[in-house]
Amino acid sequence: MTSEMNLDHSADVLIVGGGLVGATQAIALGQAGLSVLVVDRLIARGQLDEGFDGRASAIAQAPKRMLERLGVWQHLTEATPILDIRVADGDSLLFLHYDHQEIGDQPLGYMVENRHMRQALFARLAELTSVRYLAPAEINDITRDENNVRVRLKDGVQLRAALIIGADGRSSQVREHAKIPLTRWSYDQTGIVCTIAHEKPHNNVAHEHFYPSGPFAILPISGNRSSIVWTERDKNVPGLMALDDAAFTKELAARFGDFMGDLKLNGPRWSYPLDLQFARNYSDKRLAVVGDAAHGMHPIAGQGLNVGLRDVAALAEVLIDAHRLGLDIGASHVLRGYDQWRRFDTTVMLALTDGLNRLFSNDLAPVRLARDVGLAAVNKSGPLKKVFMRHAMGAAGRLPKLLKGEAV
Numbered sequence: 001m002t003s004e005m006n007l008d009h010s011a012d013v014l015i016v017g018g019g020l021v022g023a024t025q026a027i028a029l030g031q032a033g034l035s036v037l038v039v040d041r042l043i044a045r046g047q048l049d050e051g052f053d054g055r056a057s058a059i060a061q062a063p064k065r066m067l068e069r070l071g072v073w074q075h076l077t078e079a080t081p082i083l084d085i086r087v088a089d090g091d092s093l094l095f096l097h098y099d100h101q102e103i104g105d106q107p108l109g110y111m112v113e114n115r116h117m118r119q120a121l122f123a124r125l126a127e128l129t130s131v132r133y134l135a136p137a138e139i140n141d142i143t144r145d146e147n148n149v150r151v152r153l154k155d156g157v158q159l160r161a162a163l164i165i166g167a168d169g170r171s172s173q174v175r176e177h178a179k180i181p182l183t184r185w186s187y188d189q190t191g192i193v194c195t196i197a198h199e200k201p202h203n204n205v206a207h208e209h210f211y212p213s214g215p216f217a218i219l220p221i222s223g224n225r226s227s228i229v230w231t232e233r234d235k236n237v238p239g240l241m242a243l244d245d246a247a248f249t250k251e252l253a254a255r256f257g258d259f260m261g262d263l264k265l266n267g268p269r270w271s272y273p274l275d276l277q278f279a280r281n282y283s284d285k286r287l288a289v290v291g292d293a294a295h296g297m298h299p300i301a302g303q304g305l306n307v308g309l310r311d312v313a314a315l316a317e318v319l320i321d322a323h324r325l326g327l328d329i330g331a332s333h334v335l336r337g338y339d340q341w342r343r344f345d346t347t348v349m350l351a352l353t354d355g356l357n358r359l360f361s362n363d364l365a366p367v368r369l370a371r372d373v374g375l376a377a378v379n380k381s382g383p384l385k386k387v388f389m390r391h392a393m394g395a396a397g398r399l400p401k402l403l404k405g406e407a408v
Contacts, residue, residue: 007158009132011035012329013319014151014161016174018135020057020114021291021308022167023121027070028316030131032408034323037159038125039151040135054195054267055114056227058082058219058302061106063309065405067120071127075120078222081107083204107204111221134159142177144286149330163330165288165315170277172293178284184277189214190237191299192230194269195221196252199261202226208300209255214274215300216255225266228252229299231274241271274298276354282311282342283335290315295346298353307349313400314341320408341398 013029015022018040030036059067059079067073085108087096100108125131137157142164143150151159166174175182202220209216214231221227230252232240240251245265253263278295282288291308318338319329327334401408 007160009037009134009157010160011037011132012161012323013037013163013165014039014149014159015165015167016040016139017166017168017172017291017293018133019167019169019291020117020121020305021312022165023118023125024067024070024072024309025165025167025290025312025316026131026133027072027121027124027128028066028312028402028408029319030125030128031070032316032320032323033130034319034329036131037161038131038133038135039137039139039153039159040133041138042136053115054227054270055193056111056195056219056221057114057117057305058109059112059309060109060303060306062399062403063306063313064110066309066313066402069402069405069407070124072120072124075123076112076116077119078116079110079112080221081204082109082111082206082220083107085206085208087208088210108206111206111219111227113221139173142174149286161330162328163286163288163319163335165290166293167290168293170292170296172289174287175279175289175293178287180284180289181280182277183280184275186273186275187214187298188234189231189274190234190271191274192228192232192237192240192269192271194228194230194252195225195266196228196249196256197223197225197264197266199224199263200259202260211255217299217302218256219302224260226260228256229302230255231299234273237271241269276350278346278350281339283332283339285332286330288315288335288338294342295350297350300353301349303349303353307346310345310400310403311342313402314338316402317400317408345398 012034014037015026016039018026018038022038022040026036026038064073083100100106125133134153134157138154140152140154144164149161149164151164153159164174166172168174201224204220206220207218213233213236216231217229219227219229240248243251248269249263249265256263276297279289279293282294290311292304294311295307297304297307315338318334318341322329322334
């Protein structure tokens with residue numbers, strides 16, 4: 001056991017992973033007065049790569065309200081509103097069109113380059129004296145007892161907290177340390193992510209086309225540019241990724257279409273295997289997991305980061321309420337409240353994305369006809385379409401206070 005003599009840092013909460021979800025969690029807790037340590041193995045504060053890496057994320061309207069409340073959104077240099085969403089089954093003439101004006105005057109969501117989001121998060125972190133950020137740093141071991149969590153870093157630094165939160169991604173070291181069972185299956189699909197510059201404006205419209213190999217999303221970002229999330233069968237991806245930029249753009253254009261004029265690759269390409277996974281529970285003794293450490297879903301609905309931010313909001317509310325009541329924030333009954341709150345919501349979203357991908361990633365004629373008719377029917381049904389739009393905006397279900405733009 002580590003003695004008090006060689007303890008280097010202590011805090012109320014230790015967060016492992018300082019990415020988009022982990023940093024937001026740190027801000028939510030630190031802003032409310034809890035002391036927070038963040039450990040990240042890659043990103044050091046003040047050492048961000050300012051270059052565009054081709055990656056962007058969708059932020060729904062409710063998480064945007066949370067980021068405003070946390071003082072993050074004000075630091076963003078660019079955020080492109082999504083005013084309309086158009087969903088089509090391949091090249092079918094039948095489609096589903098979401099227009100933000102059907103439910104109010106607010107955008108359905110925003111597209112934000114990941115680098116701009118990281119910069120905004122770090123700018124807000126720099127304003128909070130209650131948060132200390134340790135990076136690059138790697139964890140050597142984690143010890144939990146009835147009263148504390150103790151962590152030793154590979155450089156020998158010793159840390160202690162009442163609670164450890166794993167925000168360290170799908171291969172979470174924190175989740176694996178707790179031996180939380182994980183259910184997982186592969187889709188035999190790979191996501192290809194890149195950014196395209198195009199001749200004509202996107203008019204703030206997001207497009208999603210469903211092809212037999214998987215969905216192809218065109219998401220508006222600043223300027224005449226769009227972020228592409230291209231789902232392709234695993235066997236085809238090595239050849240696509242090996243193409244030079246001109247040949248790759250030609251392949252992409254065959255799926256993109258010509259409605260935005262000439263296309264040009266803007267930045268690097270990324271690819272990653274697609275699977276579904278979820279932890280059996282989101283908490284353990286003095287431990288909780290959030291974001292991809294708790295669940296990973298297909299990008300078909302563009303909700304991965306938004307669901308992670310819903311975790312952040314719910315866990316923050318549970319912990320802050322307990323802290324203000326003088327309760328032990330690492331106690332099992334406190335963490336159980338977070339676990340129960342998030343389980344239903346994430347199970348529904350995982351089932352929805354899995355079902356949509358299975359429904360649309362095939363080319364069976366009867367199924368294709370049923371899909372097209374279904375899209376057209378929803379498009380003509382005002383009440384049903386509004387339900388789907390509220391889900392897209394992150395406004396469905398039991399919302400934590402932060403997602404409603406309220407202080408915790």
